[in-house]
Amino acid sequence: MLPQDIRDALRGLYPDSVLDNTQLEVTVPRLTGFMVFTLIAPQKWLAIGSAPSPGLIRIHPSYYAPKTATGLALIGHELCHQVQWRTVPNFLAAYTAEEERNIAGHPPWSNRFEAECYASEQRAATLLRQRGYPSRQALALPFCMCQGSPFR
Numbered sequence: 341m342l343p344q345d346i347r348d349a350l351r352g353l354y355p356d357s358v359l360d361n362t363q364l365e366v367t368v369p370r371l372t373g374f375m376v377f378t379l380i381a382p383q384k385w386l387a388i389g390s391a392p393s394p395g396l397i398r399i400h401p402s403y404y405a406p407k408t409a410t411g412l413a414l415i416g417h418e419l420c421h422q423v424q425w426r427t428v429p430n431f432l433a434a435y436t437a438e439e440e441r442n443i444a445g446h447p448p449w450s451n452r453f454e455a456e457c458y459a460s461e462q463r464a465a466t467l468l469r470q471r472g473y474p475s476r477q478a479l480a481l482p483f484c485m486c487q488g489s490p491f492r
């Protein structure tokens with residue numbers, strides 16, 4: 341289960357059923373599944389979050405910052421994918437099809453699932469800042485990669 345303070349901070353932004361039934365692992369995400377990457381050096385990408393299966397999210401220890409607006413928003417990004425896991429029929433296949441469109445030359449934002457979760461992340465960060473959570477350097481880039489990506 342998510343720690344209580346995280347659930348309290350994100351209550352109302354994500355469904356209770358997701359907040360109360362998602363397991364959080366603070367660990368280096370494995371390079372499979374849905375992931376958030378950040379650029380840490382020229383051409384060097386680091387996976388900072390993932391939602392590899394229904395009910396499970398992983399956050400990289402260096403990016404786990406549950407007392408900050410952007411740290412909570414990163415968790416929110418992955419919780420948004422949990423909503424998708426639960427509501428999109430055959431989500432894995434649908435997501436993969438979106439990624440294949442990207443690889444075929446569309447910009448990353450053509451993945452509608454990532455566009456939705458990045459927008460969710462931005463909304464959460466803005467609201468949490470308004471509620472007084474300290475900001476943190478923005479780290480997540482507005483796209484994720486999945487299995488089959490060049491960063492695998």
Ligand SMILES: [Zn+2]
Nearest residue numbers: 375454457484
């Ligand atoms: Zn994502």
